[in-house]
Amino acid sequence: MSIVEFSWINSVVGGAVIGLSVVLMMASLGKVTGISGILSNLLKPASAQGWHWAFILGLLFSGILVNTFFSPITIQVQSETPLLIVAGLLVGFGSRLANGCTSGHGVCGVARFSVRSIVATAVFMSAGMLTVYLVH
Amino acid sequence: MKKIVAAFVLGSLFGLGLIQSEMVNPARVLGFLDVSRQWDPTLAFVMAAALLITALGYRVVLSNDKPWFEAGFSVPTNRVIDARLIVGAALFGMGWGVAGLCPGPALVGVATLNTDIAVFVLAMIAGMIAFDYIAPRLKS
Numbered sequence: 482m483s484i485v486e487f488s489w490i491n492s493v494v495g496g497a498v499i500g501l502s503v504v505l506m507m508a509s510l511g512k513v514t515g516i517s518g519i520l521s522n523l524l525k526p527a528s529a530q531g532w533h534w535a536f537i538l539g540l541l542f543s544g545i546l547v548n549t550f551f552s553p554i555t556i557q558v559q560s561e562t563p564l565l566i567v568a569g570l571l572v573g574f575g576s577r578l579a580n581g582c583t584s585g586h587g588v589c590g591v592a593r594f595s596v597r598s599i600v601a602t603a604v605f606m607s608a609g610m611l612t613v614y615l616v617h
Numbered sequence: 618m619k620k621i622v623a624a625f626v627l628g629s630l631f632g633l634g635l636i637q638s639e640m641v642n643p644a645r646v647l648g649f650l651d652v653s654r655q656w657d658p659t660l661a662f663v664m665a666a667a668l669l670i671t672a673l674g675y676r677v678v679l680s681n682d683k684p685w686f687e688a689g690f691s692v693p694t695n696r697v698i699d700a701r702l703i704v705g706a707a708l709f710g711m712g713w714g715v716a717g718l719c720p721g722p723a724l725v726g727v728a729t730l731n732t733d734i735a736v737f738v739l740a741m742i743a744g745m746i747a748f749d750y751i752a753p754r755l756k757s
Contacts, residue, residue: 492662495638499663500670502631507675509623511684512691514631516721521745532624537724539628544728546629547636554636556726557644558733560716569737571712572719573744577752578705580695583719584631586706587664592671593692600698601706606650608710613650616715 503588515585516540517576559617579605620686632725638663641725643717650714701755712744 503514510532519536522528548554560568576582579601581590586605590598639645640663648657683689713719718726718737726734 487657487659489662492638492659493666495634495636495640496663496666497670498634498637499631500634500667500674502627502634503667503671504674504678505623505630506627507684507690508678508681509627509685510620511687511689513693514627516724517719517745520720520724520742521749524742524745525749531621535621535624536628536631539625539630540632540635540721540724541728542625543629543632543636544641544725547633548729554726554729555639555642556729556731556734557642558716558731559643559647560733562733562736564715565733565737566740568712568716568718569740569742570744570747571708571715572737573712573741573746574748575705575707575709575712575744576720577745577748579702579709580705582709582721583713584721588667588671590693592668592675594672595693595696597696597698597702601702604703604706605710605713608707609650609714610652612711612714613647614653617647617651 499584499588503584503592513585513589515581515589517573517582518580518585521577564616575605623686631721634667635722635725641722643722645717646713646719646722647717650717 506512506514519533522530522533523537544554558565572582579586581598581601586598586601591602635641639659645657645659648655649660651657679690679692716737718734720741723734723738723741727738
């Protein structure tokens with residue numbers, strides 16, 4: 482896969498913006514920003530709240546905004562369709578079973594020094610690296 | 618209403634961060650998870666920056682009595698490390714390692730009308746629904 486060189490500025494700025502969003506979510510709504518959790522709540526009518534919809538729409542909106550008015554977002558998918566389906570099922574099911582994902586556990590949980598999240602993050606990082614090693 | 622606006626703005630901000638850091642590009646994520654070839658440290662730097670801001674920010678914010686628009690904070694209290702957590706994280710990691718996609722970046726990517734991303738997102742939703750169906754049958 483050919484890719485533009487690593488840009489530490491883009492990485493750090495992007496990460497800081499993510500962090501800012503997460504901190505402001507706690508400051509304003511008192512909630513952690515676990516995207517798998519927010520999305521899964523929308524799949525159950527009883528637990529879907531307005532802010533869940535608004536947040537997800539915000540995610541979609543950011544993509545539309547940048548892609549349409551700034552520059553096309555580079556997305557280099559590396560997998561064939563059948564594997565995308567398998568991957569999606571695993572990510573969806575796994576995030577629910579673990580009650581979190583890269584944002585919920587990886588950012589919010591680890592930032593709170595939650596041992597549960599630290600463990601989850603270590604496990605999914607390892608699993609991800611092992612999987613790439615075996616599959617790609 | 619304030620909550621809805623706040624959530625929308627914060628979702629947009631989060632998405633902008635994902636786009637800026639290129640976490641929406643599976644190739645970038647897979648480059649980080651690929652330890653045997655040319656390692657791409659992007660995700661590490663993104664995560665480090667996000668963690669630093671969040672750790673410091675949470676300390677400040679959580680020292681307040683309450684959030685701005687809610688009666689109290691909803692910080693997760695579950696501390697249990699069990700098979701569910703480990704297996705769930707492992708399955709999640711496997712899926713992440715196959716596609717280089719996870720919920721947030723995939724949802725942002727949907728906006729580009731990329732059909733591969735759409736397939737992933739639909740499968741991810743199916744996986745979540747499957748869990749909700751199976752969960753009551755799982756031993757806790």
